[in-house]
Amino acid sequence: MSTQLEPSFIEEIKSLILQSRENAVRTVDHLRVILYWNIGKRIFEEEQGGKDRADYGNYIIKSLAVTLQPEFGTGFSIRQLERYRQFYRAFPIASALRTQFSWTHYKLLLSLDSQDKIYYYQREAARNNWTARQLERQINSHLYERLLASSDKQSVLAAASQENVNLTPSDIIKDPMVLEFLGLKQDANYYEKDLESGLITHLQEFLLELGNGFSFVARQKRIHLDGDDFFIDLVFYNRLLQCFVLIELLRSKVTHQDLGQLQMYVNYYDRFEKQSFENPTVGILLCASKNEAMVKVTLPENSSIIASKYKLYMPSETQLLEQLRSGLDAANKEEN
Incomplete structure (x- = not known):
């Protein structure tokens, strides 16, 4: 038998x-x-x-x-x-x-040109369990330099060694984000739904680009308000920030109406989804371009809304240095 x-x-x-x-x-x-x-x-x-x-x-x-x-x-x-x-x-x-x-x-x-970079990428690769391929992508996308452009050097290194326990959304969320893995051309005809579908298809790469602590929750999350339905493009949770992160995708330049809509979604999550032990919800408007001055004036100080540009290609070292110089010039003007 x-x-x-x-x-x-x-x-x-x-x-x-x-x-x-x-x-x-x-x-x-x-x-x-x-x-x-x-x-x-x-x-x-x-x-x-x-x-x-x-x-x-x-x-x-x-x-x-x-x-x-x-x-x-x-x-x-x-x-x-x-x-x-x-x-x-x-x-x-x-x-x-x-x-x-x-x-x-x-x-x-060993291909990196400074001990600070080696230290940073070594700690990040170990903490996030990056494969060699993932580490190579992060180096090629100039993760260290991009974080350095939005924070001071010591803060970047402290975050890498987990010394900075009071993390804010701007410490984790990148601007700009590099989405070259989507295979979309900068001047091609595509819509927000194409961007969304591509991010879901390449979810692992997108999580890597988003940064530390992110996990996927929902796509086109429906919320119902007094007879009207609204749909949030993407919902994530960040265990380091201990909060929900809502992402709205925008193919064009961001407007104050876009920021207002995302603020409504954030308010909804804070009032109906967030638990008492969790931190306030963060909203990311992932856009093709933005007017920095308009964004700052529209949003209140210390807002949990972040407008982050996306790029469909890896920036060159020259472009990155120009961005870094522009950021430093802008910071110096604000101080003066």
């Missing part, structure tokens, strides 16, 4: 196999990271021992490459050996190496 195995039992066994494979890959990759760190350490120590020769470090690496590369492959070329030395110097304590980071993670971190 034959019996059929329960599907749940089979799935459990499959899950165990896949988990074991994943753990094995992680273990091997971490061992590789440790190997490269130790090679870098020995190169650096040998280099220091021959400090009477200015070019001794280069001599060591070239000689090692000639000896090792024919036997062990391109992982021991001059360029790679130099990277291992750089790896040790950037991360001199072996116990501080992250077990969840692959060598690709560390190569991305």
Whole structure:
């Protein structure tokens, strides 16, 4: 008499196999990271021992490459050996190496041009469990510089190390947001519904762009007010801010009517959805463009409404520096 195995039992066994494979890959990759760190350490120590020769470090690496590369492959070329030395110097304590980071993670971190950036991205990647691909996207979208443009340097680093416990919406919500993963062209014909559908389709990437602590709640959330129905484009919750976050999408330039409508939605959530232990609801108007002066005049000071522009492409370094300079100039004018 034959019996059929329960599907749940089979799935459990499959899950165990896949988990074991994943753990094995992680273990091997971490061992590789440790190997490269130790090679870098020995190169650096040998280099220091021959400090009477200015070019001794280069001599060591070239000689090692000639000896090792024919036997062990391109992982021991001059360029790679130099990277291992750089790896040790950037991360001199072996116990501080992250077990969840692959060598690709560390190569991305080593490509950064300052210790502050390395520190920031390392902490964020570990805290958010970013894959190497996600870390690469955040670096390429200049997350550090964009946050720096809207806050001072110490605040950015404090937020990365979770020292800043009194977070405000502006500490977490980016302006602008980069939505290049949607594949939409800046001058193409599309509507708010296309933008919304794209964000839902690429929800993981959008959550990554939104920042820390966001989780998806609802799409086209219906609210009923005395016979009239209204629909909120997207509803999220942020565990760090401990509040609901409502997002309205706008293909065109933001107007004061758009801000007023979003304020109504925020008021509704504060009065009928928010629990007593939660913080006031935040509203984000994700728009193609905005008049900063109009937004400031329309909204009261310390408003929970934020108008954030979106970009459909990665900004270049030149564009980013221009934005940063413009932001600093504007801040200086306000102080004067």
